[in-house]
Amino acid sequence: MTATHDAIPECALDWHRRGLRAALATVVETWGSAPRQAGSQLAISGAGEIMGSVSGGCVEGAVVTEALEALQDGQPRLLTFGVSDETAFAVGLACGGTIRVLVEPVGEGPAALSPVLLSDLVAARSARRAVALEVRPEGWSRRLLSPGEDAAADARFRSDRSGMEEDGRFLAIHNPPLRLIVVGAVHIAQPLLTMARLCGYDPTLIDPREAFGSSARFPGETILSDWPDEALAALAPDARTAVVTLTHDPKLDDPAIRAALASPCFYLGCLGSKKTHARRLERLEAAGFTADQIARIHAPVGLDIGAKSPAEIAVSILAQVTQVLRLGG
The missing domain is CATH 3.40.50.720 (NAD(P)-binding Rossmann-like Domain)
Incomplete structure (x- = not known):
């Protein structure tokens, strides 16, 4: 059983299946005193409903705006938020940290998060199977990894930490509850x-x-x-x-x-x-x-x-x- 506040992929899949459209926002990197760790997620519906959090409230408004735009153009985006980075968005983190957030529209487009892949992820979570969602921003390819398939993912399964790898891919770890x-x-x-x-x-x-x-x-x-x-x-x-x-x-x-x-x-x-x-x-x-x-x-x-x-x-x-x-x- 997944706690409601942790059922973010499930919420996004439900919104998509009900025809409400959905996007997933995921923290991929943090620096300084960021309020949420890598892997934290926020689901956004086409009507602007939200479930979850990527910053504890500091940047959710800006993420929702970007997510709604992503649902329109079908393109994922990597966003940076922080008060110390001159190249970051104007919205800052009150705690002084910096985060990067991946926003992915759920859909059939070539760059979007496939509903089939999202459904497979939700099924693995329901069955208490450890799985990692690998996202490669260069080309927006994605796949699910099980323990034993990838050394970097295995290390992250053990530490229970999502994050970016040196080769540029993001590994979102979904360990059993x-x-x-x-x-x-x-x-x-x-x-x-x-x-x-x-x-x-x-x-x-x-x-x-x-x-x-x-x-x-x-x-x-x-x-x-x-x-x-x-x-x-x-x-x-x-x-x-x-x-x-x-x-x-x-x-x-x-x-x-x-x-x-x-x-x-x-x-x-x-x-x-x-x-x-x-x-x-x-x-x-x-x-x-x-x-x-x-x-x-x-x-x-x-x-x-x-x-x-x-x-x-x-x-x-x-x-x-x-x-x-x-x-x-």
Whole structure:
């Protein structure tokens, strides 16, 4: 599932199919303190509707104007915005940075973004398949690249960063959405799932206790009532998955922890005091887990920010997940 604010290609394709016409604007390069990173997108309809962002509001108006013109002439364009570049457009970035934005009309013209290619991109995103959209401004050729097809794209898949290559092509990386698997439908899980979705995660809650994992307590959430190890086996955590256990009940947490340690998930955090965690480590060691495997566990879970309430603890957990994702460790 793709969060609405991230479903920009999907929005553009829907507008095109409904006959409203559509263009896609994509940040391809940034310098200085630009507000959005390369790969950030804005969809523009023929009526001037927008979804997404390329600058947090600084230059969207000018991009929409250019996009509407692109829909008229069928020609993509590379735009530069910034306050420090004398050759840039008059519209500046309030933060002082500089960005280049690629604007592509969706259509059948020789230079336009093909609806078929856009549909293939949307299908890959829906199937959680990593894919890169390669755009060559010289000639406006485009193609989709899967992992293993191109060394430069593979490096960008690993770093999760879109950008321009030295050979002049732009690689827009579309990795599968990040996932957060939470074991334990406790109070902390309620704000944690909401915050995680806002940060672009696709969250899943696991708790076999029906009184805890109810839709009344977690409206709209994906809730699995299977035993944690069975649920994790079905979910198959990958390198874009974080796992958090919150019950500090060995009967529930331990099966989930063992399953997570056997997976390539990028983060595993466990609620519980230092004393609780020490006993947890003894059980894992007795079960045959190595010191290196056990060292992957972040416990007590979350950054030490003095959090007290369930919402504050959720902030500390998501902050630590972000730290590990972006900085490693």
